[in-house]
Amino acid sequence: MSEFAEDSIVVLAEVTPSGELARNMAALIGAASLVGTPVVLVVTPPGAGADVARAAAQVGAAHVLVAESAEVTTLLSVPAADALAAAAELVQPDAILVSNSIEGRDAAARFAARTRSALCVDAIGVARDDEGVLASHSVYGGTYEVTSTATFGAPVITVRQGAIEARASAVAAPVIRSLEVAASGRRAASIDSIEEETQSATTRPELRGAGKVVSGGRGLGSKEKFELVDQLADVLGAAVGASRAAVDAGYVPQSYQVGQTGVSVSPQLYVALGISGAIQHRAGMQTAKTIVAINRDEDAPIFEIADFGVVGDVFTVVPQLIAALRSRA
Amino acid sequence: MKIIVLVKEVPDTYGDRKLSLETGIADRAASEAVLDEIGERSLEVALSFADENPKTDVVVMSMSPESSKATIVKALAMGAASAVHIVDDTLSGADLGLTAEALAAAISRAGFDLVIAGNQSTDGTGGVIPAMVAELLEVPQLTALRSVTIEPDSVGGVRVSDNATLTVSSRLPAVISVTESLPDARFANFKGILAAKKKPYEMISLAELGVQPDNANSARSIMVAVSEAPPRAGGVKIVDQGDAGEKIAEFLIANRVA
Ligand SMILES: Cc1cc2nc3c(=O)[nH]c(=O)nc-3n(C[C@H](O)[C@H](O)[C@H](O)COP(=O)(O)OP(=O)(O)OC[C@H]3O[C@@H](n4cnc5c(N)ncnc54)[C@H](O)[C@@H]3O)c2cc1C
């Protein structure tokens, strides 16, 4: 008998360049626990595996496979795909879950193409029926919901960051073992340098998966004046987002972009400041529960989907809003 | 150098996009079809390299219904030298795996030094095709590049990853994908539009590529349910009378989201 549960789900853990378990892994392992028993694969530089394995157990990994390789920081994707192939071979899981991040997608893509597995991308939920594991997706900016699965075999599912609320409980005595990985010999691109993003000192939540988001658009007018968006976000305890026009104008980095080609968010509250509400922006935020918009132009399309819209100037309305929230806090 | 640029016809994001509720497949008749913007930027990377390096052969390649020929010809008008169009009725509703198999087979058949794709299309938004194609071609992939340097025998660039910015490089042949940080594409001028009509345009079928849509060894991803979300309606809209900030605060508190 296999040492792994019948309903095992292999989860590829994401590790930051400095060797820590990525924060969003609690959600990925949480997703796996909804449909089976998570078996978490950690691929790290030599010596870093044990700590990451323990961190994974803290967020629900009962079983951890550790593959250590010096190449993870020098070669792109191939070491992770090779480890995933070894893990799938060993565990014979019902599904493989990977984060729908840049690195996660590449590893999942290589693994799925190599093993001719079905690939279901950008899932916002997972479920199980008699025939296996299913993935649900939000398509065309939340206009449609689609469910997909594999014709046969274990589907490889990339899960949207911030979309899963389920969390697995901590495992006190996880089974941790090292995984033997046979190198595929595939040529990989080399990583010549890594500049890790410093975890910002603020306590501001991450955009993906945030419960509240305040976004600013071209209407903010300059990088300096975009500060107003940060101030409102901090009073509300919200993450900060932006439109593509604000990103293109250099007010904020690209990682702040909400929309079609940016981040998709589904928060409890979305506040749009000086954003016209172009269809491509709406595609990334229209599934928010409550939308508030402030725009000078009464015909701005954002008002078509706003629960509370104010035709007004952000530079007079927002400071008053901040003061009102502060006085009631 | 031979560069293959992967371009895709997508429904115009400025219009309403529809999926068939029966098949889950995009309803191409419902919206205007355009060349995906990120594919245009990928083509721009190839064309600006070709401007500096006259011996460059830029081929655009796409897998789509026959009807998208007019869209692909636009890429020829912008400056690509020839087009390869994979057309096959059995590809309707093709999943990512089949798409990657078809593209990889056509790329090997054509021969290449560099393949340039977009990081994510606006309709599929899968963002996995470039790495899948690289795996099938057994070459390195450098995805999500916000800047690209092409040399006679290598390619490199800056990759914006999840928690880090990486400088990456590889010898050719390789597959890269670029982000929307790269420059917008040039317009097709009148001369380009006329020239496009005479450029080589090859349509190939799956059988010619030796790719089987139903294959006992390749699992496919299938849609088992599709539903349409109810359209979102607007709510209250007020004009600021000097107290709108107060009013929003009241609204947020009443809705327990302050
Ligand atoms: C393929 C493709 C993908 C795209 N992807 C995205 C995406 O992911 N995300 C995205 O956001 N966009 C995307 N876009 C761009 C999109 O079409 C719009 O151009 C963009 O969203 C506009 O940003 P904006 O609303 O900030 O700017 P604008 O449309 O210029 O709107 C600025 C608004 O600010 C208002 N304003 C100005 N001053 C004030 C003031 N003092 N107080 C109050 N209001 C004020 C104006 O009335 C105006 O409505 C994409 C486009 C394409 C073609």
Ligand SMILES: Nc1ncnc2c1ncn2[C@@H]1O[C@H](COP(=O)(O)O)[C@@H](O)[C@H]1O
């Ligand atoms: N059917 C297709 N034909 C040609 N290129 C494609 C096709 N599908 C995806 N691509 C390429 O892969 C990139 C990423 O697309 P996607 O994986 O759909 O997000 C696109 O920008 C294209 O370069």
